[in-house]
Amino acid sequence: MxxxxxxxxxxxxxxxxxxxxxxxxxxxxxxxxxxxxxxxxxxxxxxxxxxxxxxxxxxxxxxxxxxxxxxxxxxxxxxxxxxxxxxxxxxxxxxxxxxxxxxxxxxxxxxxxxxxxxxxxxxxxxxxxxxxxxxxxxxxxxxxxxxxxxxxxYTSFIQPVTALKLYNNVKSHKDLAHFETAYVVKLYRVARLAPSKSVFTFTHPEYSDNKSNQRYKKLHFEIPADTGSALVHGFAGYFDAVLYKDVHLGIEPTTTTPNMFSCSTSTQLLKKMSLPSHM
Ligand SMILES: C[S@@+](CC[C@H](N)C(=O)[O-])C[C@H]1O[C@@H](n2cnc3c(N)ncnc32)[C@H](O)[C@@H]1O
CATH class of the missing domain: 3.40.50.150 (Vaccinia Virus protein VP39)
Known part of the structure; x- marks a missing residue:
């Protein structure tokens, strides 16, 4: 824009x-x-x-x-x-x-x-x-x-994380809007609580008549038992793109392309998650 x-x-x-x-x-x-x-x-x-x-x-x-x-x-x-x-x-x-x-x-x-x-x-x-x-x-x-x-x-991925510093930065604004915002950051001090899961995939070119870019997905994450107690502060987001055949580009931690640091490739987004009241 x-x-x-x-x-x-x-x-x-x-x-x-x-x-x-x-x-x-x-x-x-x-x-x-x-x-x-x-x-x-x-x-x-x-x-x-x-x-x-x-x-x-x-x-x-x-x-x-x-x-x-x-x-x-x-x-x-x-x-x-x-x-x-x-x-x-x-x-x-x-x-x-x-x-x-x-x-x-x-x-x-x-x-x-x-x-x-x-x-x-x-x-x-x-x-x-x-x-x-x-x-x-x-x-x-x-x-x-x-x-x-x-x-x-290209496919997007998310992963639950504990990121206390980011969470406190967002909280310091004292409003909901900042919690409902996606942030582009380079994650540093963060605990990744479960393997990431794929969210949406889009392919190009796409000529089908009933094509829609609307997507909805529900995901379930299992946090390994040996993690101990952890508070989910939000979700890290990543992408992986198939450029052509076996040539890909991405920042999903298990398949990340090495030496990627431009803002379009080393960034994650963090959003508030609703937590059950007992957590
Ligand atoms: C993420 S940047 C990549 C730029 C360049 N390929 C590089 O790596 O340095 C995306 C570029 O696309 C341009 N762009 C975005 N939307 C566009 C549009 N609708 N028509 C033409 N250019 C557009 C932006 O101005 C920007 O230069």
Whole structure:
């Protein structure tokens, strides 16, 4: 909803692991789409929707170079400040003949041609909390039927936690609203009380007629008997995304991608849980 500050992009860009994983995913998708014998004649159209200051454009072009595939890139970005930086990156790198910058909201843009691969990263820390669904539902009209979205799916997870410091911070506001808010934090002093469980999975592209993004789920957690007594202060939230086939990206503790620290990948959310009165 809001335009990000330059400093936020800088933080994203320090998390190089994310871009390495995207580059691996694009490489695999290019190799699957274009057989070796067509590598010099077939050109893949790739759209980066939400291109920011260009790291996914760079990762995609590097994937094309690595695989020897020809690529035409559209970089779609709604934040005018990021677009300015994107323009100078393209000029500086001499990518003008391969990359077209579109300064627009992806939900309103009329693409001049269809894409073979749609690349995005609107995942937030819970998979579906940065309007990825709402944006990609609209953007998938650019994609040729049965072509590739990177990511192809994402799943959110939650886990009950004891986090006294966070709980006291929230409590100090002395109102319910702060307890009913999801917080993006890097969990540090926290006890994870039971294994996390998956909540919602979304896949892209999704063309079914009766598609709905509404979800409801009830989960039951068993806290191991040897934990002793513990107060559940809230739930940590995570995501895991399948970028393409076996290439994934995520922060769920048992499958986390190493060295992830940008705010979209090292964050959890904490919400109040109603506790039985005897606890
Ligand atoms: C999480 S950031 C990722 C940026 C970049 N890919 C990176 O890693 O540095 C998401 C980007 O998508 C852009 N964005 C979000 N919604 C958009 C929309 N509806 N149309 C175009 N861009 C959008 C934001 O402005 C932001 O630059």
């Amino acid at each position: 809001d335009n990000l500050e330059a400093q936020t992009y800088e933080t994203f860009e320090k998390g190089t692991m994310k871009y390495t994983q995207y580059q691996r995913a694009v490489s695999k998708a290019l190799l699957d789409r274009v057989p070796d014998e067509e590598a010099s004649t077939s050109r893949t159209v790739l759209m980066v929707v939400g291109a920011g200051r260009g790291p996914f454009v760079r990762a995609s072009l590097q994937a094309a170079e690595e695989t020897g595939r020809k690529l035409k890139v559209y970089a779609v970005e709604k934040n005018l400040n990021a677009v300015v930086t994107l323009h100078s990156l393209i000029r500086m790198e001499g990518w003008d003949n391969m990359v077209t910058i579109i300064s627009s909201d992806m939900r309103c843009w009329d693409a001049p041609e269809k894409a073979d691969i749609l690349v995005s990263e609107l995942l937030g820390s819970f998979g579906d909390n940065e309007l990825s669904l709402e944006c990609l539902d609209r953007a998938q009209r650019f994609l040729k039927p049965d072509d590739i979205s990177i990511p192809s799916s």
